């Protein structure tokens with residue numbers, strides 16, 4: 518098939534990789550100036566793959582999409598032409614003495630929502646010490662044994678570079694799309710099928726306009742993130758600090774980088790990180806990882822998570838056009854399974870992304 522994709526973010530790149538690997542002719546349109554311009558939210562994300570921890574805000578559907586996606590990432594990453602860090606060493610939830618009330622409420626919620634084999638396991642101080650000697654200070658720790666993380670920057674590059682014979686149209690924002698057709702400001706292109714994966718860019722009218730489809734009624738949720746270069750600080754898995762006022766996570770990333778994130782603010786403001794977020798997130802991260810004090814903040818980033826009214830993902834298919842949106846704060850966790858479901862809706866119910 519001859520396929521057009523609007524948007525070269527996480528969903529667009531995964532689709533392009535899957536479809537081009539299966540021999541389809543694929544063209545992708547995006548306003549970013551090049552394949553390596555970090556415009557999409559996919560570049561900014563920390564890359565936590567946390568089906569259980571995300572049950573705090575997600576439902577069983579998000580959980581199931583996450584579990585399926587972990588298996589799909591394990592299939593996709595070895596097929597990419599460049600190395601992409603992907604680890605499944607579990608993740609930790611930690612809380613300081615005095616914050617156990619809020620922490621235990623969250624852990625009880627996760628226990629109620631997660632199946633038996635995915636339950637959070639309480640760890641002793643000596644367990645924590647042997648797993649993560651650099652972590653100091655928390656009095657309570659739980660292990661989520663089957664969680665993981667992916668290096669999002671490596672994966673964004675590798676997905677695009679590994680998709681064979683794709684025609685990339687950079688600096689070409691899609692102005693509108695209809696079944697079988699993508700319009701830019703200078704031309705119209707006809708395809709057998711069109712996919713809309715523009716994230717926040719899929720909304721071309723005022724939010725909540727009655728004529729918008731669910732996938733277009735998208736809002737951006739601001740997230741701020743920090744990269745700290747901290748040679749010698751060894752962390753083996755992502756760690757979330759459960760705090761009554763904010764959520765902070767720390768994700769190790771090669772080479773010698775610790776990603777600290779992320780604020781979640783109901784705003785489409787893309788301006789630089791705020792003093793408040795900097796102080797709160799870095800102070801909280803330092804309170805459990807004191808060795809990072811001498812690290813260097815080498816990068817800060819701000820982006821918008823694409824969220825629909827109910828904060829859940831959605832696929833809308835009509836003849837010649839499929840819209841995918843609302844991946845919100847768990848895009849890396851659920852994208853492979855969401856893309857697989859979108860392709861089932863186009864090809865057949867037994868389509869599998871592991872054929873790619």
Ligand SMILES: Cc1cc2nc3c(=O)[nH]c(=O)nc-3n(C[C@H](O)[C@H](O)[C@H](O)COP(=O)(O)OP(=O)(O)OC[C@H]3O[C@@H](n4cnc5c(N)ncnc54)[C@H](O)[C@@H]3O)c2cc1C
Pocket residue numbers: 523524525526527528529546547548549556557558559560561562563564565566689690691692714715716717718719739740741742778779780819820821822823841842843844845846847848849850851
């Ligand atoms: C700070 C932060 C931390 C996060 N951490 C995690 C995490 O740890 N784990 C996790 O699972 N998820 C995380 N996420 C969420 C994840 O990044 C998103 O869910 C995911 O990127 C959404 O993918 P998408 O393809 O729908 O949108 P995007 O990745 O934003 O891609 C949208 C693409 O559409 C393009 N576009 C926009 N307008 C147009 C137009 N008019 N024409 C053509 N193209 C257009 C954009 O340029 C972009 O390339 C995080 C997000 C943020 C911001």
